[in-house]
Amino acid sequence: NTPLSAIQEEVLALKKERNAVILAHNYQVEEIQRVADYVGDSLGLAYRAEEADADCIVFCGVHFMAETAKIVNPDKPVLLPDMDAGCSLSDSCPAEKLAEYKEAHPDVYVVAYINCSAAVKALTDVICTSGNAMKIVEKVPEDRPILFVPDQNLGQWVSKQTGREMQLWPGSCYAHVLFTQQSIERLKLKFPDALVVAHPECVETVRDNADEVCSTEKMVGFCRDSEAKEFIVVTETGMIHRLQREVPDKTFIAGPTDTCACNECRFMKMNTIEKLRDCLKNMSPQIEMPEDIRRKAYDPIKRMLEWSK
Ligand code: 13P
Ligand code: SF4
Numbered sequence: 262n263t264p265l266s267a268i269q270e271e272v273l274a275l276k277k278e279r280n281a282v283i284l285a286h287n288y289q290v291e292e293i294q295r296v297a298d299y300v301g302d303s304l305g306l307a308y309r310a311e312e313a314d315a316d317c318i319v320f321c322g323v324h325f326m327a328e329t330a331k332i333v334n335p336d337k338p339v340l341l342p343d344m345d346a347g348c349s350l351s352d353s354c355p356a357e358k359l360a361e362y363k364e365a366h367p368d369v370y371v372v373a374y375i376n377c378s379a380a381v382k383a384l385t386d387v388i389c390t391s392g393n394a395m396k397i398v399e400k401v402p403e404d405r406p407i408l409f410v411p412d413q414n415l416g417q418w419v420s421k422q423t424g425r426e427m428q429l430w431p432g433s434c435y436a437h438v439l440f441t442q443q444s445i446e447r448l449k450l451k452f453p454d455a456l457v458v459a460h461p462e463c464v465e466t467v468r469d470n471a472d473e474v475c476s477t478e479k480m481v482g483f484c485r486d487s488e489a490k491e492f493i494v495v496t497e498t499g500m501i502h503r504l505q506r507e508v509p510d511k512t513f514i515a516g517p518t519d520t521c522a523c524n525e526c527r528f529m530k531m532n533t534i535e536k537l538r539d540c541l542k543n544m545s546p547q548i549e550m551p552e553d554i555r556r557k558a559y560d561p562i563k564r565m566l567e568w569s570k
Pocket of ligand 1: 392
């Protein structure tokens, strides 16, 4: 356990001064994870944001995650170290396109993966994350046709698990679709005893051949409880820091793509420890959104938080 750097100490001092809480996603760089009050998946972070009693929330993740924190906390400043930290999956479903679809299919029940903009959330019936998607879809009234946005891979996986037919929006995560079964098999030749743990945003062949498919948070529990000692972790590499910290007696190997030994989300990596310090110093950049959108986006988030308890 290396001591904190001067800049990490500075972040902690500013955090205290501002009475802020730092929430960080599992994909953040280790330097940030180590100064966060909570590190977790989208679901855990949404709960922590909802119950936050600090004066200010600093969200170290991507834009839609910080936006979700603002939707449930309209009166608190929500800071995002880099405003350009977007998400390719979120971008694959523009609100205007979803509005058009809904107009043409008025009966549809829209289940949205949390990786979407506030404007899209405002058009949906319920939100889900990779950690609760099955539970949420099972609660949708049987007589309504479901449209699942924006991740076709997660949607396909949930549909297979629940047996519920769903129309799938043709979106995907640019980083997760780069993992291939071929590249994983090649790595398995080197680590024949390793179990493969994959995120549901991966393509079907990768999911079908994995030993476990789950959200980033559930990966921690799975690897801790499993008898196996080695794991190939098929998701963004930041996850390895969290696993090594919490399950120190086991070995974690980053899932490879065809061209790279590991895979990073360029958006998640836009946040740096310097930008985290600066946003706390300047109380900027902050998430803002029109109040009518915020109010409409709140209901499906609230429904998710209640349904997934
Ligand atoms: P989790 O909710 O499983 O952490 O996933 C978030 C995400 O963006 C995956 O790419
Ligand atoms: Fe979006 Fe993919 Fe990055 Fe997750 S890993 S934030 S889904 S681009």
